[in-house]
Amino acid sequence: MNRLLPFIGFMLLVGLFGFGIWWNTRHDPNAIPTPLLNKPAPAFNLPKLYEPTQTVSKADLLGQPYLLNVFASWCIECGVEHPVLTAAAPSLGVKLVGYNYKDAPADAKAWLAAHGSPYALLIADESGQTAIDFGVYGAPESFLVDAKGVIRFKHIGPITPDVLATKVKPAIAAMLKETP
Amino acid sequence: MTPELGQLALILALLLALAQGVLPLIGAWRGNHALMAVARPAAAGQAVFVAFAFGILVWAFLHFDFSVQYVADNSNLELPWYYRIAAVWGAHEGSLLLWIFILNVWTVALAAFSYKLPEVFASRVLAVMGLIAVGFLAFIVFTSDPFGRLLPMPGDGADLNPVLQDPGMAFHPPVLYTGYVGFSVAFAFAIAGLLGGELEQAWVRWARPWTNVAWAFLTLGIVAGSWWAYAELGWGGWWFWDPVENASFMPWLVGAALIHAQAVTEKRGSLRAWTILLSIFAFSLSLLGTFLVRSGVLTSVHAFASDPRRGVFILIFLTIVVGGSLLLYALRAPKVAGGKAFQLLSRETVLLIGNLMFAVAAAMVLLGTLFPLIGDALNLGRISVGPPYFGFLFPLLMLPVVLLMPFGPFLRWGKGESPLLKQILLRVGVAAAACAIVAAFFVDGKLKAIVGVAALVWLGVGVLLYAYKRWRDVPRGRRYPGEMAGMLLAHLGVGVFVAGVLLTESLSVTRDVRMAPGETQHISGYDFRFDGVHRTTGPNWKADQGVITVTRDDKQIAVMHPQKRTYPRGQVQTESAVDAGVFRDLYVALGEPMDAGNIEGAWALRLYYKPFVRWIWGGGLLMMLGGFVCAADKRFRLKRTADATASLDLQPQETRA
Numbered sequence: 001m002n003r004l005l006p007f008i009g010f011m012l013l014v015g016l017f018g019f020g021i022w023w024n025t026r027h028d029p030n031a032i033p034t035p036l037l038n039k040p041a042p043a044f045n046l047p048k049l050y051e052p053t054q055t056v057s058k059a060d061l062l063g064q065p066y067l068l069n070v071f072a073s074w075c076i077e078c079g080v081e082h083p084v085l086t087a088a089a090p091s092l093g094v095k096l097v098g099y100n101y102k103d104a105p106a107d108a109k110a111w112l113a114a115h116g117s118p119y120a121l122l123i124a125d126e127s128g129q130t131a132i133d134f135g136v137y138g139a140p141e142s143f144l145v146d147a148k149g150v151i152r153f154k155h156i157g158p159i160t161p162d163v164l165a166t167k168v169k170p171a172i173a174a175m176l177k178e179t180p
Numbered sequence: 181m182t183p184e185l186g187q188l189a190l191i192l193a194l195l196l197a198l199a200q201g202v203l204p205l206i207g208a209w210r211g212n213h214a215l216m217a218v219a220r221p222a223a224a225g226q227a228v229f230v231a232f233a234f235g236i237l238v239w240a241f242l243h244f245d246f247s248v249q250y251v252a253d254n255s256n257l258e259l260p261w262y263y264r265i266a267a268v269w270g271a272h273e274g275s276l277l278l279w280i281f282i283l284n285v286w287t288v289a290l291a292a293f294s295y296k297l298p299e300v301f302a303s304r305v306l307a308v309m310g311l312i313a314v315g316f317l318a319f320i321v322f323t324s325d326p327f328g329r330l331l332p333m334p335g336d337g338a339d340l341n342p343v344l345q346d347p348g349m350a351f352h353p354p355v356l357y358t359g360y361v362g363f364s365v366a367f368a369f370a371i372a373g374l375l376g377g378e379l380e381q382a383w384v385r386w387a388r389p390w391t392n393v394a395w396a397f398l399t400l401g402i403v404a405g406s407w408w409a410y411a412e413l414g415w416g417g418w419w420f421w422d423p424v425e426n427a428s429f430m431p432w433l434v435g436a437a438l439i440h441a442q443a444v445t446e447k448r449g450s451l452r453a454w455t456i457l458l459s460i461f462a463f464s465l466s467l468l469g470t471f472l473v474r475s476g477v478l479t480s481v482h483a484f485a486s487d488p489r490r491g492v493f494i495l496i497f498l499t500i501v502v503g504g505s506l507l508l509y510a511l512r513a514p515k516v517a518g519g520k521a522f523q524l525l526s527r528e529t530v531l532l533i534g535n536l537m538f539a540v541a542a543a544m545v546l547l548g549t550l551f552p553l554i555g556d557a558l559n560l561g562r563i564s565v566g567p568p569y570f571g572f573l574f575p576l577l578m579l580p581v582v583l584l585m586p587f588g589p590f591l592r593w594g595k596g597e598s599p600l601l602k603q604i605l606l607r608v609g610v611a612a613a614a615c616a617i618v619a620a621f622f623v624d625g626k627l628k629a630i631v632g633v634a635a636l637v638w639l640g641v642g643v644l645l646y647a648y649k650r651w652r653d654v655p656r657g658r659r660y661p662g663e664m665a666g667m668l669l670a671h672l673g674v675g676v677f678v679a680g681v682l683l684t685e686s687l688s689v690t691r692d693v694r695m696a697p698g699e700t701q702h703i704s705g706y707d708f709r710f711d712g713v714h715r716t717t718g719p720n721w722k723a724d725q726g727v728i729t730v731t732r733d734d735k736q737i738a739v740m741h742p743q744k745r746t747y748p749r750g751q752v753q754t755e756s757a758v759d760a761g762v763f764r765d766l767y768v769a770l771g772e773p774m775d776a777g778n779i780e781g782a783w784a785l786r787l788y789y790k791p792f793v794r795w796i797w798g799g800g801l802l803m804m805l806g807g808f809v810c811a812a813d814k815r816f817r818l819k820r821t822a823d824a825t826a827s828l829d830l831q832p833q834e835t836r837a
Binding site: 003004006007010011014016017018019020021023024025 | 453457460461464471475477478488491492495498499502503506507509510511513550553554556557
């Protein structure tokens with residue numbers, strides 16, 4: 001029996017490694033857990049991009065769900081997801097809010113003029129201060145916020161057609177089913 | 181066409197490895213000499229084909245053959261030729277090919293030096309080496325083809341990671357792999373021993389020089405890696421407890437235990453089962469390192485691009501090799517405790533304590549390395565342990581080893597004498613305490629530094645006392661055989677290493693400063709004057725290069741040129757400047773300009789004064805030297821007479837098995 005101990009110990013290790021491989025196929029090893037998931041979105045008060053004198057706060061958006069998309073004109077990946085968002089926006093089922101992140105307003109406007117804007121509402125966070133409350137890690141990022149102001153889903157990186165179909169849309173559908 | 185020849189060569193090598201792995205085993209079992217004779221030619225042929233494939237990959241790199249995906253991914257037109265050769269092992273596929281090539285070098289060496297071993301035993305050893313090669317060749321052929329084509333062929337390739345564009349890249353991986361792979365020889369000996377059932381001490385004596393050489397190479401590889409990280413990464417650290425560093429350190433720890441256990445088993449016949457187990461563990465941990473680096477199970481700076489298919493393959497291979505050998509161990513390991521009995525106070529006891537400490541330390545490192553994985557498995561969330569865990573437990577486990585080390589050589593096998601021990605304890609103790617008290621005045625009473633000096637004296641005086649005893653008691657010519665000299669060198673190396681670590685850690689000065697041209701910083705008696713930054717270019721990079729003139733008492737010590745390089749693909753790499761010395765290193769890393777765009781203005785700089793940091797690697801090199809000197813002991817050279825008796829010893833067992 002004693003002599004079998006190393007073998008048994010090793011087999012436990014193999015089990016752990018097998019689990020590790022399985023886990024990695026299910027989970028992105030670089031994923032950053034969002035402590036804000038299923039928690040109320042942080043309060044914010046940011047100017048609109050096109051009318052900087054008017055501000056939009058979290059309270060203003062309560063009552064209907066929205067997808068908050070963090071983007072910037074300097075962000076190359078944002079250009080990748082932009083056509084996908086533009087095509088999907090009408091059929092998304094929720095309002096698409098553009099969150100312009102650490103961007104010069106003039107650059108952002110030029111970028112939107114060139115690429116078109118799928119956003120129903122555009123707010124600007126020029127300093128990036130509010131983004132820290134959201135735990136924004138880099139652009140692009142997207143937050144799905146429900147009618148009560150709770151973050152229901154978060155995606156880091158561009159929304160590709162694949163991400164849209166397998167993650168974003170199911171998350172929206174699940175949310176809408178719960179809160180008719 | 182040529183890259184396909186490389187692929188073909190690997191497939192042929194795989195077939196030869198199969199022949200080498202299977203036929204001699206059958207031959208040894210049935211007593212068929214023809215089948216046993218397959219081992220050597222198959223091993224040689226396999227090595228030729230693998231060397232051929234390796235050469236083709238080198239050729240593809242040298243001739244910018246970007247139609248080969250691997251070449252296009254890891255080199256470009258601007259990469260100098262020496263880094264294009266090093267780029268061969270710059271990523272997963274090529275480094276695997278290097279692994280296999282080195283395995284072949286070991287196998288061919290084994291084939292060449294095993295003619296005097298009993299035929300059956302040598303065949304089994306070579307067959308086990310063949311089976312290992314089968315696993316790795318299948319891995320490269322089925323999941324990691326370095327010769328895969330990229331069509332259409334791009335005009336230029338990507339780039340070798342700038343961190344890897346360093347002379348260290350030419351040296352560190354091949355040497356480290358030589359050590360890693362070298363443990364396969366001790367493993368093959370142990371498995372052949374288990375298969376044959378010959379529980380003589382003979383195989384342990386044959387395995388000893390191979391194990392020592394492998395361990396010495398691994399030591400050198402780790403030292404080179406540590407020095408490279410220190411010089412290149414700009415953090416001024418020399419060890420980071422990174423998962424992949426740990427992956428090389430675990431086999432080293434077990435290897436250190438193994439070379440001592442082998443000595444006990446060879447000389448006294450005791451600890452047989454333990455020696456076999458350690459032989460299996462040392463190589464298993466090498467394989468485990470390969471798994472951890474290449475499966476993507478753990479994230480690390482060293483990790484290669486992960487691919488679950490590869491992970492599954494290595495895991496299956498690991499399970500067969502390690503699981504199979506541990507099962508074989510469970511079934512066939514010596515059942516009764518053999519060897520000569522020993523008392524509590526004996527050399528065996530001291531070596532056994534050292535062995536257990538090394539084994540526990542390896543287990544501790546394994547646990548710490550796998551912690552994130554365990555956290556996922558038990559659903560504890562994202563957790564990992566870092567330097568605080570290792571930095572606390574490792575010294576604690578090594579303390580008994582350091583304390584006991586001076587006594588080991590003085591103790592006799594079987595039964596030691598306590599009066600002699602008391603005398604030694606008194607001498608090394610008084611010397612260490614006296615030096616510690618003197619040292620306290622020089623290091624501002626920093627405890628770590630004092631302990632470092634005490635440890636050096638404790639171990640150094642122990643070594644000197646024993647060297648003197650041999651000088652006094654033993655006639656000329658027999659005083660310091662290789663085994664003895666190697667042991668003394670390696671133990672002295674431990675002392676130098678411990679002193680280096682503790683002195684550097686407690687006395688180093690680091691300063692992050694903003695410096696305008698002409699400004700001076702004063703650190704530990706040295707004046708660092710910043711003379712501004714200018715542009716410079718290299719073969720494939722542009723750099724902002726700082727000039728720092730170091731003076732001491734108005735005498736110029738060094739002019740240092742830290743750089744911030746930009747490579748063709750826009751990657752930025754800092755190149756720190758080091759002024760090395762026996763007693764201290766001066767180290768400067770260039771940060772960012774305070775005013776972006778104005779490189780002639782003030783810069784953020786990081787200045788280090790690192791006393792005794794070279795002693796860390798110096799100690800490592802002494803340990804390495806000890807390993808090589810020990811392996812060169814004349815006693816391990818197979819003589820015809822020794823061979824004849826060994827064969828006679830083995831014969832009865834062979835017929836029984």
